[in-house]
Structures are given as C-alpha cells and as structure tokens.
Amino acid sequence: MNYEETIDYLYTRHPAFQRIGAGAYKPGLGTAHALDMAFGCPHAKYPTIHIAGTNGKGSTAHTLAAILQSAGYRTGLYTSPHLFDFRERIRVNGQMIPRETVVDFVARYRDLNLDVDPSFFELTMTMAFDWFAAMHVDVAVIETGLGGRLDSTNIITPCLSVITNISKDHTAFLGDTLVEIAAEKAGIIKPGVPVVIGEAEGDVRQVFVDKAAAVGAPITFAQPVEAVMHDDYIEYPSTPYGRLHGELTGIYQVRNTATILAALDCLTTQFDRVDNSAVADGMAHVVEKTGLMGRWMKVGDSPRVICDTGHNEGGWQYISRQLRSAGGRHHLIIGFVNDKDVSAILDSVATIPDTEIYMTRPSVERGMPVSRLARLAAEHGITGKTFPSLQLALNAAKSAVKGDETILIAGSNFLISDLNTDKIMKTKGVLFDLDGVLIDSEGEYSKFWAETGRKYGVPDPDFAANIKGATLTKILTYFRAEDRDAVVQEIHDFEKQMRYPLFPGVEDFLKELKRFGIPAAVVTSSDDVKMSYLFAAHPEFKDYFSAFVTGSQVKKSKPDPEGYLTGARAIGVAPENCFVFEDSIQGLQAGLSSGAAVIGLATTNPVEKVSPLCHKVIRSFEDFTVDEMLSVQRCDK
Structure with a gap:
C-alpha cells in the first residue's frame, strides 16, 4: 500500500473516535498491551511524561516538549487529534513521522497477523511508541486520548504524570460528575511516580490527594503565576526561570503555564540540562518547535x-x-x-x-x-x-x-x-460572463449576427460562431468600413428591444453569493450602451455585482484573459482565487489563461466541447450551490 492507501486502511479498518465517535471507544488496556508486546515493548526504552486533563493537556504537552528540545533532548511527542495531517500526532523534535514510516509500520502490523482487533487510537499509539524507540529519543511526552484509567496510553510507567484540570466532557464514558471524571483521570497516577495537578478544588482535589496517597505518589499542586497579557504574547515577569515570554496566547494559557512550571520543578533533577535559557526558548517558540496549532x-x-x-x-x-x-x-x-x-x-x-x-x-x-x-x-x-x-x-x-x-x-x-488555510483563508471572488451564462440570449445573438452577416456580405460562413465572446470593436472588423455605422445602429436597436431573461437558478445563486459575502463581477464583451439596457431590465444587478468590465474597458477580446484579469483586480481578489463562469469556447480559454478555476456552462456548446476547457461543467444554476462552487479545484488543463 502507498501512504494514501495506508491512511485509508487505518480509518476504514479500525474504528476512529475522530470520525465516528462513541462507536470507536474501546476502554481497557488488554489490546494496547498485546500490541506493545508484539512490537517489543518500545515504550519501555525511553523515559515518558504522561499528560491527562479535560483542557490544556495539548498546550501543556507541546510546551514541555518545546522546552526539552531547547535543552538539547531528542523529544518524542504524541498527541491527538490531528487537525490537517494524520502525522501531526507523532513527532520527534517537532518533525512529523515520515510517510514511509507510517506505511512500513502498518505493513509490519499486518504481517504479524495478530489475534487482536485494535482501534485506530491503539494502533497509532503503538506506531508512535515504535518510532520513538527507532529514533532513540531521550524522552517522550505522551498525551492521553480520552480519560486516563482505561486510556490505551496508560500502559506506560512515566517519570512524571500531569493532570491539567477537570471539566465536563465525554460524560457518556467518564461519568456525569466532576468527581467521577477526576477519578478516571487519576487513573494515570502510578505508584511512586510524581504527579502534578494543574487545577483542582474541593472534592475533585481530594480525589487526587486520595489516589496519590493510596499508591505512594508524591503530589504537587500548581501555584498561580503572575502574567501580563499582550495582544500577541503573554509576559510572565517573575518565575523561578526568570522573566518569560509566552508565545501561546489566550487567558487559559496562564493556568497552563502554572502547570508547566510545576512540572518542570519535578523534571529538572532527571533532565538537568533544563535551565533558564531552555525554558525561555521553549516558551517563546512552542509553535515553531512542535507544530502546535489551534490554541487562540x-x-x-x-x-x-x-x-x-x-x-x-x-x-x-x-x-x-x-x-x-x-x-x-x-x-x-x-x-x-x-x-x-x-x-x-x-x-x-x-x-x-x-x-x-x-x-x-x-x-x-x-x-x-x-x-x-x-x-x-x-x-x-x-x-x-x-x-x-x-x-x-x-x-x-x-x-x-x-x-x-x-x-x-x-x-x-x-x-x-476544516480551516485549511491554503483554501479557506484566501478571499474568493466570482467572475461571470454575461450572455449564455447569466442571460439567456446567445440564441438571439447567433440569429441576429448570422442574418446581419449575410445582409452585409460577410464572407466567413462561420462568422456568427467565431465572434462569440468578441467585443463589438473586434466584430466590426469583419464588415466593410462603409457598413460599420449601420451595423452599430442595428445592434443597438436589437439590444434595446431585447428582454434579457435570466437563466433559471441565476438569481438564487447571486443572492447566495451576496449573503455569503463573496464579491462578484460581470466580465462581458458587451459595450456600455448594451449594459444600460441591461440595467433597465435588471436594476438589481448593481446590487449583486461589485464591478462590471465591458468591452470598452479592455483592448483585447477573449480568448485573451485581459477581461478576467481586469475583473479580478476590480473586486480585489487574486485571479487564482477566482471562479470564472463561461459558456463560449473563447471565453473558457480566457478563463483558463487568467489562472482562475473555470466552471463551464453547457448552454451554448455541448458538454463534450466544454469539458476539456474547464474544471467543472454544469448545465444550469438550478441545482448548483455556492458550497459546490468552492469545492471546485483549480488545476492545469
């Protein structure tokens, strides 16, 4: 299997909580132990730090990893869920697990033919432990998935356990009360292993005190830390490691930092290279060092x-x-x-x-x-x-x-x-041709130009087809100089009496664009006289569109992209972030040349002629939504 097939295998053959929720939850450690033993107990080959909690465990795990990296330790980091790329879950010194390593691990797992049916989380956790051992990490920071006591990561015996806080979440699995949830999280407290508690009061605090006492685990409760909030960072002016600049913002990071500082107090004996400089560097560069995303x-x-x-x-x-x-x-x-x-x-x-x-x-x-x-x-x-x-x-x-x-x-x-910054964060715009796209007029124009061409002796038998998308200035070059004024008058008389009917679905689509705040422009070879007739028939157009690019504003006709490039500038959107709607062959070519994603309408030409010149073909706007438009991918044609 290649990488894509391997990822598909992980998701489809092994239930993933990230995708299906409760159906993927498999409490208990039996399968996790069996997998770990099958791969040689890799988790026992390096020290680990185990982190649980309802909120803040991801930020805490990433920050501790960043600090350990800054101190010169090769650091593994296992977290979940991922946001954009499966490999975000498994990192060494901030670098994601290579694709080929993912493929190799799954192939080795399948070759073992084990008599177990692991969940997605159990298998990916074992993948992480195995890779960390292969990379000879000095330490690995391990975040629980759900809960603690029965979470598959709880097969490890860490050098430090950390529980950030307790709040209501996943109550169907962990209990309806904070005390019940705390008892599940307290399950990561191991005999003789120090534990740091970030936030806990009253009965919740007592749960941790009792559990630590029962197993002989030294317990530390994090103390408040002084913080000064700034727009893009948090300053901690007085800590045991000096003045710190916290890259992670959001007021909840102040509590996380208190937890992190308490954890460091427990770690510095074993990891003696963690000094003031390493703490300052790690706190200031968490995102760069570990790839953390999504926290304010x-x-x-x-x-x-x-x-x-x-x-x-x-x-x-x-x-x-x-x-x-x-x-x-x-x-x-x-x-x-x-x-x-x-x-x-x-x-x-x-x-x-x-x-x-x-x-x-x-x-x-x-x-x-x-x-x-x-x-x-x-x-x-x-x-x-x-x-x-x-x-x-x-x-x-x-x-x-x-x-x-x-x-x-x-x-x-x-x-x-869903916030794929390459696609979503860039402002989108839409550029429409007019006739044959918005207005059902191409048939009338074809008939008019065919008759006018014959009347004035235009020798080209395909004249009416060849001028689609051309400006009036370009069209007039087909006529004798002495006939051009008469042709101009005839086309204006013809356009004045036209009714300009909208294609079905057009108005609903334009209203949807406006509601979603997506700017749009009309890019047409029509002249300003014709546009005045159009506005008389459809005054609402001026409300739907931010700009109108007419034949009088460009020097070159379609298939030259000048019109669409001008339209993109007019609405303030880069051409590569625009969608062009076209029907004519010349217009489709212009759209592609502009660098936009092109959606062809099979209103003037058959689908087989339109398809090679666009990224998607539609027959009308009636069953086409803005959401579907946004899913059209621009690619080379």
Whole structure:
C-alpha cells in the first residue's frame, strides 16, 4: 500500500473516535498491551511524561516538549487529534513521522497477523511508541486520548504524570460528575511516580490527594503565576526561570503555564540540562518547535481571524471570559459534533455581549447539523445566521467586519480542521460572463449576427460562431468600413428591444453569493450602451455585482484573459482565487489563461466541447450551490 492507501486502511479498518465517535471507544488496556508486546515493548526504552486533563493537556504537552528540545533532548511527542495531517500526532523534535514510516509500520502490523482487533487510537499509539524507540529519543511526552484509567496510553510507567484540570466532557464514558471524571483521570497516577495537578478544588482535589496517597505518589499542586497579557504574547515577569515570554496566547494559557512550571520543578533533577535559557526558548517558540496549532491562534489579518479548539464547558468558560474582557464587537463562528452536549457551552456563548453569531457544521461524519445547532442556540436565547460550511460562514463574517473587529472560529477540533488555510483563508471572488451564462440570449445573438452577416456580405460562413465572446470593436472588423455605422445602429436597436431573461437558478445563486459575502463581477464583451439596457431590465444587478468590465474597458477580446484579469483586480481578489463562469469556447480559454478555476456552462456548446476547457461543467444554476462552487479545484488543463 502507498501512504494514501495506508491512511485509508487505518480509518476504514479500525474504528476512529475522530470520525465516528462513541462507536470507536474501546476502554481497557488488554489490546494496547498485546500490541506493545508484539512490537517489543518500545515504550519501555525511553523515559515518558504522561499528560491527562479535560483542557490544556495539548498546550501543556507541546510546551514541555518545546522546552526539552531547547535543552538539547531528542523529544518524542504524541498527541491527538490531528487537525490537517494524520502525522501531526507523532513527532520527534517537532518533525512529523515520515510517510514511509507510517506505511512500513502498518505493513509490519499486518504481517504479524495478530489475534487482536485494535482501534485506530491503539494502533497509532503503538506506531508512535515504535518510532520513538527507532529514533532513540531521550524522552517522550505522551498525551492521553480520552480519560486516563482505561486510556490505551496508560500502559506506560512515566517519570512524571500531569493532570491539567477537570471539566465536563465525554460524560457518556467518564461519568456525569466532576468527581467521577477526576477519578478516571487519576487513573494515570502510578505508584511512586510524581504527579502534578494543574487545577483542582474541593472534592475533585481530594480525589487526587486520595489516589496519590493510596499508591505512594508524591503530589504537587500548581501555584498561580503572575502574567501580563499582550495582544500577541503573554509576559510572565517573575518565575523561578526568570522573566518569560509566552508565545501561546489566550487567558487559559496562564493556568497552563502554572502547570508547566510545576512540572518542570519535578523534571529538572532527571533532565538537568533544563535551565533558564531552555525554558525561555521553549516558551517563546512552542509553535515553531512542535507544530502546535489551534490554541487562540491568529490565522488572518485585515480582518483579524482567531481560531481556537475549545470544545467543552471548561474551555468555553475561558473563551467567553476573554471575549467579554476584550470589549468591542465580535464575530463568532461556531460548530460542534453531534454527540457533544453543548448546553453549557451555549450558556457561555449567551454571556458574550455585542457578538454576531455564525453557525455551521464541521465536515466530519459526526458534525452536528446546523439546523439542530440553531434550534439549541435559540433555546438559550441565541440568534444567528446559519451556513452549510465553514468557508461560507467565514466569507459572511469577513464581509460584515468593520474596523478592528475580530472573527473567532471555535467549538470543535473538527471545525478547526476544516480551516485549511491554503483554501479557506484566501478571499474568493466570482467572475461571470454575461450572455449564455447569466442571460439567456446567445440564441438571439447567433440569429441576429448570422442574418446581419449575410445582409452585409460577410464572407466567413462561420462568422456568427467565431465572434462569440468578441467585443463589438473586434466584430466590426469583419464588415466593410462603409457598413460599420449601420451595423452599430442595428445592434443597438436589437439590444434595446431585447428582454434579457435570466437563466433559471441565476438569481438564487447571486443572492447566495451576496449573503455569503463573496464579491462578484460581470466580465462581458458587451459595450456600455448594451449594459444600460441591461440595467433597465435588471436594476438589481448593481446590487449583486461589485464591478462590471465591458468591452470598452479592455483592448483585447477573449480568448485573451485581459477581461478576467481586469475583473479580478476590480473586486480585489487574486485571479487564482477566482471562479470564472463561461459558456463560449473563447471565453473558457480566457478563463483558463487568467489562472482562475473555470466552471463551464453547457448552454451554448455541448458538454463534450466544454469539458476539456474547464474544471467543472454544469448545465444550469438550478441545482448548483455556492458550497459546490468552492469545492471546485483549480488545476492545469
């Protein structure tokens, strides 16, 4: 199998919680132990740090790994879930596991023909442990998947256990109360192994105290740390390691840092190269060193776009607090998975003042339908707009932003996974040809030009077909000089009496573009006189389109791309981020030459003639959505 086939095998043959949820949850350590033994117990070949908790365990794991790397230790890092690339889960010194290593491991696993049926998580965990051993890591930081006591990572005996905090999440598996959840997380506390607790009060704190006492594990509770918040970093002016510059922002990182500092106090004896310099360097360069993504991460400027993987009650308490303290107007894009109890999260959302809410659905199978989210939000007094995809929600939010307002995308790891920055973060635009695309007029024009050509003795028998997409200036070159004024008058008289009927589905599509804030322009070879007649018939066009590029504004006719390049500039979108809708052969060629993604309409020419000159063919706009348009991929033709 190649890499793509291997990844498909992992997902389809082994249940993955990331995709299907509860059906993939396999509590117990028997399978994990069997896999580990089959591969020679790789986890026992290096020291490990085990991290559990409802929130903050990812940030804590990545930051500790960054600090250990800065101290010169070859550091393995195993976390979940991934956002964009499966290999994000398994890293050594920040480098993802190579594709060929993934392929090799799965091939070796299949050759073993074991009498076990591991889950996706159990198999990928073993892959990580095996690769860390092969890379001779000095230490590996291991994040639990779900819970602790029965999580497959709990086969390890670490040199340090860390539990960041306790909040309600995955209650179907871990219990309905904080005490029950704490008991499950406390399952990673091992005999004689020091444990650091980030946040715990009352009965939850006592759970950890009792468990540590029962197994003889030294226990440390993190102490508050002084912090000064800045827009793009957090300053910690007074720590045992001196003044620190924290790259990770978001107010919840202050609590994570307190946990990290307490963990370091327990680690420095065994890892004595961890000094002030290493701590400062690791704290300041977590993203660069470990590839961490999605923690109050800025992904766009003008407008400012932040994404955060906060997906449970505890995480949203911090998110809502941060938005309330920031002041000003916010644009919040939310989406969740179907098996998530979002009631407490929506309670937090309802407390955020002056906020526009955009509801959407993560694209995974588990994604909560947006209609259900809107219904639940209404029960909490929250009103907002609904969108079928993150990209459409983001486009709408961008078009609504004023001044220095911020857009925040949050609610699920899987929603952030949809935030493929190469595709979604770039502003999109749409460029439409007019006749044969928006207006059902090509037949009338073909008949008019065929008759006019015969009337004035144009010798080209294919004249009417050859001029499609050409400007009037270009068309007139086919006529004798003494006939041109008469031809101009005839075409204007003809266009004045035309009715300009829209193709079915066009107006709904244009309304959808406007609702989603996607700029559009008309690029036509028609002259300004004809456009005045069009506006008289369809005054709403001026509301749907940001620009109109006519034949009088360009020097070269289609198939030259000048018109589409001019249109892209007019709406302020790079041509490669535009979609061109065309019907004529010359127009399709112009669209491709512009570098845009081209969608051909089989209204003037048959599908077999249109298809080679575009990236997608449609017969009409009636069953075509903006979301489908955004999925069209630009490629060489």
